[in-house]
Amino acid sequence: MTGTDPVPIAQLLLRHRSVTPVDDGAQTTLAGLLESLGFTVETLQCGEVSNLVARRGTGSPHFAFAGHTDVVPPGDDWRHPPFGGTIADGLLYGRGAVDMKGAIAAFVAALASRPAYRAGTISLLITGDEEGEAVDGTRRILDHLAENRALPEFCLVGEPTCRTTLGDTIKIGRRxxxxxxxxxxxxxxxxxxxxxxxxxxxxxxxxxxxxxxxxxxxxxxxxxxxxxxxxxxxxxxxxxxxxxxxxxxxxxxxxxxxxxxxxxxxxxxxxxxxxxxxxxxxxxxxxEAFLTKPGKDIDLLSDAIAKVTGITPKLDTGGGTSDARFITSYCPVAEFGLVGTSMHRVDEAVPISELRDLSEIYAQILDRVFA
Ligand SMILES: [Zn+2]
Structure with a gap:
């Protein structure tokens, strides 16, 4: 049974060498965790790329979490092995700890910490092709969902969005x-x-x-x-x-x-x-540039973040592109995840306490969506 602590879940995911487009079993591990929580998991293999769509429940509201299990190459001279999932001095080290296996683990632990909601649908849209060309990844997942009339009503992308402190930034659009x-x-x-x-x-x-x-x-x-x-x-x-x-x-x-x-x-x-x-x-x-206008959905995210961190997040549209640029054509989308400072760097690491707080924020979001 999948536990409610995101740390061991993140360690499991970090130990797969899933450098784009290789999956190295990362999505199989994730599928196992989700199946133990009652999700039905579909694998969409597109050429070399593995994608995963998991779904639990039926009807409205339909909330989706999107992310990627692929990572950029680690490079050399790490203090701890980049695919070891080592914990040292309160930090969990590994390529993808921040971008973004950590956030996936936080979401899975959030699901495990709550009983199944009475009504509505939760989906996870997980690609193995975000850091690469992004041709066989999220776009293929969205095509598949559209064909099957299984598109969500709102999608949260778990990319690292925060600047210095967990809770300081939600991305509501991108240039x-x-x-x-x-x-x-x-x-x-x-x-x-x-x-x-x-x-x-x-x-x-x-x-x-x-x-x-x-x-x-x-x-x-x-x-x-x-x-x-x-x-x-x-x-x-x-x-x-x-x-x-x-x-x-x-x-x-x-x-x-x-x-x-x-x-x-x-x-x-x-x-x-x-x-x-x-x-x-x-x-x-x-x-293309896109914007999810502030309103009920964004308020709900801000409220959950403030509840856990005491911070009212800034709504931001800066930074590079992400897969949200594809999702926005199908449903409203916003992004919230960890503090991004160590992503794509040697010694990428997430503070254990931050990972647990992110998981609690995701759980608070679910409570509000499915209340
Ligand atoms: Zn990412």
Missing amino acids: GSVSARITVPGVQGHVAYPHLADNPLHRLIPALEALRTRQLDTGTAWFEPSSLQITSVDTGNAAGNVIPASASARLNIRFNDRHKGTELAAWIRETVSTYAPGAKCETSISG
Whole structure:
């Protein structure tokens, strides 16, 4: 029977070397824990990627918890083995302790700490492809749920959201992201004879300047201003007296809910073709901006967090993208999890007390959803 302490559950999960896309049995362990709590578990294998959908109960309300069992590679020089689940000085060490096997363990322990609710449905949507391409992960799970008319009414993603103290931040949206790679062709030549050459930098630089200096917006109610950053400019030119044959650049825009990725991508391509006709410009959108407007669902999360921590969380939309960008197309979604400072770092670790508090917060959320 699955226990109500998240620590041993997290240790079990941390001992699987589930570096994307390898699962190494992590989801089988999780499935066993959930089945002992009365869940029906379905496995969705998509190529190399393992996904898991667990479900208990029927009807409304239908609350889902989403997360991932995959982790980023550990790197070297850990104080404790990255897949050992070692406890030392009040901390539980391991790759994924914070991002985000710890939160999955906290949710499972929360379920174990409460009797099955009289009415309603609880689902867990767990992917093994969040840290990778995210092509065969949460999107496949959502397609599957949509086909089976089994979509939740609200989804909580357990990604690490807190800045310094557990309870300080809920993410109610995320910025979108669009990237571009620009290549301007030219004709190589001697700098002393520019009329015999064609300098591509003299078109690339004005194009970049036009892109960089446009103010995209001044922010919106819940978002910071959108930001365009040029991330590289290259000619591959080692000599100071040679006009390069071509010049390339890369840039990225993190944008708020005033914009659509397709519109920004079109603007980038038009600007480039105005200042550098004949240039190649490839754009890609990795996520649209989204927002779950504050209201009843978010109030319920804030209330549960305040009950356990005494803190009223800040509602935030900053940081990188997450799988919530896919979920938002199907149901309202918010994110709440551990303090993120050690994620993706050597010696990733979660304080034991924080893990137990997160579990109690998740239990308080369940009590309020199914009250
Ligand atoms: Zn994560």
